[in-house]
Amino acid sequence: MAANNFRHALFCAIITLIISYPIIGFNLEAQGIDVTLTGADASTIVMVLLAAVIVFLFQMFREQIMGGLKSLPHPLPQSSKEPMAENRRAKIESWVLTGIVVLALFWPFFVSRGAVDLATLVLIYIMLALGLNVVVGLAGLLDLGYVAFYAVGAYTFALLSQYVGISFWLALPIGALLAALFGLVLGFPVLRLRGDYLAIVTLGFGEIIRILLNNWTTLTGGPNGIGGIPDPTLFGMEFGRRVKEEGNTSFHETFGIAYSGEHKVIFLYLIALVLAVFTALVIRRFMRMPVGRAWEALREDEIAARSLGLSRTAVKLSAFTIGAFFAGFAGTVFASKQGFISPESFVFLESAIILAIVVLGGMGSQIGVVLAAIAVTILPELAREFSEYRMLIFGAAMVLMMVWRPQGLMPMRRIHIELKRQE
């Protein structure tokens, strides 16, 4: 046992050395026109060795350490208490959520412009993740090309505004419906597929859309993207310094206040907030409706679901379509926020991040997904100084999550249904 432990610990320590020395130890430095490779200085080497020793000691005495941790008193004494009565818990939960939304409404007026901008991005990711949650978490269909629907929404607005001069408010439903249509079209050929095969086909679909946008230069401008996407207006009031379109007035003149660039940022944030809340509420309703139950039933056991008269076609297509619809929403907001879009924004990595949000949050759980969206979007921004190691931290967080909470931050809770006793 001890010898076994020792060998394992030694192995881990050597792996640590092999991995960390080249990553941290070697530096490429430009000297004139040449690039030279310099080794690490003494202190770095000492740090790497120290890390290896720590790994070795931890693996060697792992059982004692973990045993010691377990015997510590539980940090959350409430966790051993009886769970609250179901209806009371639901009531408290809905009050807390309402409170958070109200806070979020007033919050942008007190913080910096950068923070509001970031929060808008977070809200867009929340919309995307909630939509993907329908497809992956509820219906159990692994979709790796979700970003395609996001792109459809964004490009719909961009193209329509460029060629037809359509406004944000009209583009919002059109973009979402067009994305939903794409979801429906993709849904048909993949109906028979499940698991790995479905993942591959959806991955391909995502790439097809991106490559199409990249190469159809006459329509989409290709890699140059589309710029000059208009900002949303509030009842015909524009947020720019000068009015761009005939018939519109400007926001600051109407209200007789000084022009400030912040107005537009805050307005966009509020639109994103309203849409995100709308998305969450609608999907929450869906989950309790027959269609939501059908999604879950198909995920749990397709054969049993079919034997009870559920049509596989209708159920899968509805999940794809509704998921895509909300991605289209998010895409339109994104296009409006950026003012410029290019295929660059819709690469596979985006799909992967949205999927990671759903998995981290807990499949099927709305609150979990919202928390994960906040964490995944904000953490890299906070850790700007470590930006080189961003992916490393992301990976480490994933591994730790899988070890400690494989079911996600907040696993889905089933809704308690009251049954009246028959008299």
Next chain:
Amino acid sequence: MLEVQNLSMRFGGLLAVDEVSLDVQEHEIVSIIGPNGAGKTTVFNCMSGFYKPTGGKILFEGKEVQGKPDYKISRLGMVRTFQHVRLFSQMTVVENLLVAQHRHLNTNLISGLLKTPNYREREQKSLDRAAYWLDRVGLLDLANREAGNLAYGQQRRLEIARCMVTEPKLLMLDEPAAGLNPAETKELNQLIVSLKEDYNVSVVLIEHDMSLVMDISDRINVINQGRPLASGTPEEIRQNDDVIKAYLGEA
């Protein structure tokens, strides 16, 4: 009400079911028995639309249904259970019953979002029906448990309740007594008879438990190696030499 004529099912070179015929009248319990691998479940899979039979006809209430998709057959009123229980195990007991009533519900997305009176009324009706059947199979107290956490006998009963909320005309049970203890088998026996007597459902039953089969069947069909061997009342089957040979082997 159900008539199976010369049903054949071929998988490549294997003829799993060969010219099997059977019929079920209204208000009747018909059993299919036979040694393991005789093709009983294959017959079921053809009847319920999971397989497309390679030959023969299946008539349900006078209409041909062979080759129709499974969910359409189920909507006609032929509902089955499975040899290995197939519940939606992460959903609660009552949700299992609600899913089964999908086609009785108002599935219009808009009316569901707006909670129209018609939507609410149908939702409430399906909850009442679920409660009624849970009470009937003795699972009402466990309504909000996850189905996967139930004991095996309870899961079996839930599966039957889940079929019954769809208001079927013909119930197909694939080895409902497998894995049950004698007391549970007896309860099941009473339940199946009451389904026929009180709810006017015809039953097709695949079962190995001979006491159950002989007790409740009106007629029995014996299949051996995919071929029909005998059919008749329990008394006739008990005395049929071919059946005794197939089960006990030739002496």
